[in-house]
Amino acid sequence: MKVRVEKLTKRYGDVTAVNELTAEFESGKLIALLGPSGCGKTTMLNMLSGILPNSDGKIYFDEEEVSDLPPEKREVGLVFQNYALYPHMTVLENICFPLKIKKVPMEERIERAKKMAKMVHIDEYLDRKPKQLSGGQQQRVAIARALVKNPKLLLLDEPLCNLDAKLRVEMREEIRRIQRESGVTTFFVTHDQEEASSISDYIMLMKLGVMQQYDHARTLYDEPANLFVADFIGSPTINQLHGVWKDNGVVVDGTDSVCKLNKEVEIKEGTRVVFASRPEAIVIAKDGQLKGTVKESYLSGKDVLVDVIVGEQSMRAYVDADLEVKEHDVIGMNFKDKGVFVFDEETGERYV
Ligand SMILES: Nc1ncnc2c1ncn2[C@@H]1O[C@H](COP(=O)(O)OP(=O)(O)O)[C@@H](O)[C@H]1O
Ligand SMILES: [Mg+2]
Structure with missing residues (x-):
């Protein structure tokens, strides 16, 4: 599904967290929302999910305007930085949970959850509780739980920032693979330019709520729109x-x-x-x-x-x-x- 935003704006009192952002995001791509802390990445993601109402502007999923649609009607899968798994439920129960809410029959939900567990390579641990899993494994469960509803959009907010360096690189590749296999349009929030460049089809770089450039990582590096972009992308820095x-x-x-x-x-x-x-x-x-x-x-x-x-x-x-x-x-x-x-x-x- 394609996503389009038109002059999308979020104000918290005097603070404009996202300012008149207009962009079109191609279907089936992995898009990194990149920028320093406080630039509006999470706000942008939460407006797409519907958790946060926008102050102004419009959001379209394909041709349909969804700006006023509540989160449960937007069909998006969300993964937070702290995973937010249910501690008292097993892996299988965690993954099944969104389907239970949707009143999908027991047999079907177990079948779908198992299929998803297989895709994220967590199928060996279906009976474990979250605390018996490593950080990377918990993250896989969170992704499976987000994908089991067949969402139109997958939204990941700094999903790797609690993992150690080596695991982070490994999970990065896993997220890339899972995204390719599922084909779902995905937004991936990060403040790490190297992570964004290695994982995404496109990067949207933001500064103080304003989009600076939206393009392939390579283009941001080779043809930066301004000094902020040139400085933010690349290591060693320009x-x-x-x-x-x-x-x-x-x-x-x-x-x-x-x-x-x-x-x-x-x-x-x-x-x-x-x-x-x-x-x-x-x-x-x-x-x-x-x-x-x-x-x-x-x-x-x-x-x-x-x-x-x-x-x-x-x-x-x-x-x-x-x-x-x-x-x-x-x-x-x-x-x-x-x-x-x-x-x-x-x-x-x-x-x-
Ligand atoms: N609930 C809130 N109330 C007031 N200001 C907020 C709230 N949430 C975020 N902000 C402000 O909006 C800006 C963007 O925040 P956020 O989207 O969380 O940035 P990021 O995810 O890029 O770090 C920041 O200046 C932040 O302080
Ligand atoms: Mg954030």
């Missing part, structure tokens, strides 16, 4: 050097050479800008346009990363392992076309 626009390039503060761009750009001479570069977009070269002093060089996995001081600012670059750079070396740097951007210093708006 380099940001402040400077002034001059002669179709940037004069970084504390230096006097111009880092020229390869294409003509219309920016007013003298504009304060942020010259941003991905660490892999930098090429070390003797006659490089930008000079800096190496502060530190270290291994990051199989790659060598160097911290470089330019004027009074610092940046990071990947260098070839066979290129020997040491502390205090003065190096030159050139920039590739891809992974290099110029933003307005004040507004964060992207020029290039």
Whole structure:
């Protein structure tokens, strides 16, 4: 099922938690709602489920407007961060529960619950109580319970944040697999950009209740809409050097050479800008346009990363392992076309 929101807004008194959000979410996809804590992800999810009435705007499931439909009529499956399993019920009873509420006959509900337990790989533990399960297993039960009603929409609010690092990566892949197998349109809330990028078909990145960009993870990385997106996505984070626009390039503060761009750009001479570069977009070269002093060089996995001081600012670059750079070396740097951007210093708006 496709989901569309139109100027969707939620206000709590003076706080606007979600602000005039308009977007269309393709059917059958896994969509990550991403952003820092407090940006409105949970509020957005709860408006989709109907738990939280919206203040303004509209929600459509396919062509039907559901803004005023109560949660039980929206046919959505919800999974919370703390799983919220019923402690006194067994795994099987937990998964069956939503069907019991819907008065599905006993035999059918057991059959459907068992099928779902199998899909989430929890079928060996049907007789256990939640406290006899690990965090990852409890999460599987919560997902099975959400899916057993055949919901049109699956909503997961930071479902992995209580798990340890290794299990989190494992469950991430499991959620991806379960989503593919069930084909249900899924919203997955997280504040972890790496998690969002690895799991989702699309990412919606939010800041203070406002959507910043909605696209494939790769597009957010390669073509960020603004400085906030460029900064939020990617690890190590994007380099940001402040400077002034001059002669179709940037004069970084504390230096006097111009880092020229390869294409003509219309920016007013003298504009304060942020010259941003991905660490892999930098090429070390003797006659490089930008000079800096190496502060530190270290291994990051199989790659060598160097911290470089330019004027009074610092940046990071990947260098070839066979290129020997040491502390205090003065190096030159050139920039590739891809992974290099110029933003307005004040507004964060992207020029290039
Ligand atoms: N019940 C509430 N009453 C007042 N303000 C709230 C309430 N719930 C959330 N907020 C505020 O709305 C904003 C968004 O919250 P939330 O959707 O929980 O963010 P996130 O899930 O991205 O961390 C925050 O500023 C939060 O303090
Ligand atoms: Mg939240």
